[in-house]
Amino acid sequence: MERQFLKGCEAIAESAVRAGCRFYAGYPITPQNEIPEYFARRMPEVGGVYLQGESEVASVNMVYGAAGGGTRCMTSSASCGISLKAEGMSYMAMARVPAVVLNAQRGGPGVGDIRPAQQDYFQATKALGNGGFQYIVLAPSTIQEAADMTYEAFDLADKYRNPVMVLTDGFTAAMMEPVVLPEQKSEEELAAIKAAKKADWALKGKVEGQPLHKISFNAGSKPPQGKFMNTGEDRNKTDAAMYELWKEEEVRYEEYRLDNAEVVIAAYGVAARISATAINILRAEGYKVGMIRPIRVNPFPEKPYAALDPAKVKGILVVEHSIPSQMIYDVKLATGNTIQIDTCLRSCGEIISRDQIVEDVKKIFAK
Amino acid sequence: MEEVKVYSRASSIPKNPYIGFCPGCMHSTTFKVIAEVLDELGIVDKTIECNGVGCSGLGLGYVYLDNVFCAHGRACAVATGIKRTNPDNIVFTYQGDGDGGSIGIAETIYAANRGENITMILINNGTYGMTGGQMAPTTLVGQKATTAPWGRNPEEHGYPVHIAELLDSLTAPAYIARVAMNSVQNVRKAKACIKKAFQYQMEGKGFSYVEVMSNCPTNWGMSPLETLEYMEEHTLKEFKLGEIRAK
Structure with a gap:
């Protein structure tokens, strides 16, 4: 490659x-x-x-x-x-x-x-x-x-x-x-993907004796027998079931140097990247610090945060390029407010430095 | 004596649509005409309808075609996405004057300006029918609306927008016409123009637009017959009928 x-x-x-x-x-x-x-x-x-x-x-x-x-x-x-x-x-x-x-x-x-x-x-x-x-x-x-x-x-x-x-x-x-870069999908594969959608639900033009394909508010699942369309509530329930399924099948996260961590950084995207550098500096100095990084922020990785042991983890530091912090609420929900959460934030183009993260982590250890 | 079939229901208008229109409303006439044109041109099986929001959106249940429920004003953008990726389909939008001429005026003008090979049918009845008779871009000066209770006042509300003429200021559109559904003669002329608009698309000529002068007995507060008279005396004097452009 x-x-x-x-x-x-x-x-x-x-x-x-x-x-x-x-x-x-x-x-x-x-x-x-x-x-x-x-x-x-x-x-x-x-x-x-x-x-x-x-x-x-x-x-x-x-x-x-x-x-x-x-x-x-x-x-x-x-x-x-x-x-x-x-x-x-x-x-x-x-x-x-x-x-x-x-x-x-x-x-x-x-x-x-x-x-x-x-x-x-x-x-x-x-x-x-x-x-x-x-x-x-x-x-x-x-x-x-x-x-x-x-x-x-x-x-x-x-x-x-x-x-x-x-x-x-x-x-x-x-x-x-x-x-x-990833591999180019073949034209044959792409044509097959499009054809499969047209056979199932996508717009194509009406075929006598077959159901119409409507891109509309009744989408997502087949209407019940005898009904022309799903109700809005039918659709909401179908969608909600899919969101629940995501929590089982589509959560992705990374645990970074989490072994024996006493302070855990919560960060995604570019903030997680800077945090990883700060963690390496802190570990070299003997601080037990790690990170749980959501690779997907929805569905949110609740389980690894919920699994943190309040008896061992002194605090969580949310590192985010946002003031106020926004991800903090998902971390709070996942941990059930059992662990103190602090924040390390910048916004509007100001970049969080590794030194700032190092300093904020040390403050938690000093508490 | 031999029986000769002289009239039959258009194939995409079902016997018992699950949605209908108010008595005397010309939406149903317009849909009938479109459906007949699709049959006559033999393009029912490849036609995709993009419905606007408002009474025009009721077409989703009145006409049995593959169709899309578009957000208010966005039908020409949606149609653009469909046609550009499925050039073999016939794609048309069916929108009201509030949809295509107010909230969606940008989508309308830019689809026309790109010369998208789609057909736009715009119903001009001078009111927001489904929401209960508010002032539309096409409401006549002096015509009352729930949000212009003393009638449209140019000093406060400006003047009726002539969407067909706005589009005629652009270079790209291929076909622009304004028709009416208020008499047998006008319905026949309207059908000829709508057919021509679809033929333009079939021939790949680019953007075709037909503005259909219509009524709204419910919100005009008139009987259906009175609306026919009102159209002759007022609306058709403001909005001139005819082919404006046929490239």
Whole structure:
């Protein structure tokens, strides 16, 4: 496998192409402009479609249409742009169409700051739009992971017939690193995937004697015998069962140097990466510190946090590029408030230093 | 004497649709005409309908085609996504004037400006029917609405928006027409224009748009017959019928 030196945005876009993404629509916003720019050059080479929508709202609705037609598709944006996509993200969850939405987070609220941050955790994991729906949310901490997870997102979206979010940040989008890109899926495989969707539920045109395919509010499961469509409540129950299933099957996390840890860092994405460096420094000095890193922030890895022993763990430090902390609530829920939780935070483009983390961990040991 | 069948129900209008329209409403006439056109052109099996929000969204249950429930105003964006990835399908949007001309005016104008090879049917009845008669972009000056209780006042509300003429300011659109459903003669003309719009798409000519002048007996507070008179005397004087562009 060829190792390449790529910018995060380029690695993400090329991985999407290799996963079979054949429709992308987006609207310019910093810090992810190199994603649409890459697709604009690359899509014609693979017979795909790149479109610059007239707005984020239009772009996500174009993706809704392409997804409804069975094509692997994607949109991306950043923070305030993702807010504009909330309508379409909610409709895609309603109609249960597979698509990938990427958020290269920047500061907030509102226009916030064009510089990187991790300030959309609540939005990504709790309320991407109206209606209480959920996406599986993948949270890469390196460009290699951003590439791998973008690729994986398309398979996950098809597996559950539900959109998937890649929650990255302006740091990862703009950095350059060595990457090994995933393999290009063959045209035959992609054609088979699309054909299977059209045979099952995707838009194709009516076939006499067969049920209509409707991309609508009655999606996700077959209506009960004798009923034209599911009720809204039927659909909510079907979706809720899927979210429960994710908790069993789709939780992904990493335990980093957790052996005998007396202080545990909770961090995802780029904050976890900086934390790992701080942990190495602290371990070298004899401090027993480790980390539980959610690789996916939804479903949240409750079990490893719940398994922490309050008799052995003095404290948890949430390291996050967000003020106030947002992930802290999931950690609190998982640990049942049995362990003291502190935070180490920066926001709106200010980067957490390893020294700051080292200092904050030492403060917990000194208590 | 030999029996000759002279009329039959269009194949995509079921005998007992699970949704209907108010008595006298021209949505059902428009859907009937579209369904007949699809049969005549032999394209029912590849047609995908993108429904707007409002009474136009009731088409989801009134017309039996593969279709999409689009968010309010977004049908042209959704249709773009479908058509670009499934160019062999015939894709049309069915939207109201609030949907396509107010909240979705950007999606409408930009789909038209890209020359998307789709067909847009826009129902202009001067009101928000489903939500109960609020002022629409197309409400006439002086016409009352629940949110303009003394009638549309240009100083406060501006003037009716002429969506067909707005689109005519663009270079890309291939076909633009305004038709009406208020008389037998006009229905026949409307059908010819709607057919032409779909033929344009079949021939790959690009964006085709038909604005259908319609009524709303319920929210205009009139009998169906009175709405026909109102249309002749008022709405059709503001919104001129005819083919505006046929490239």
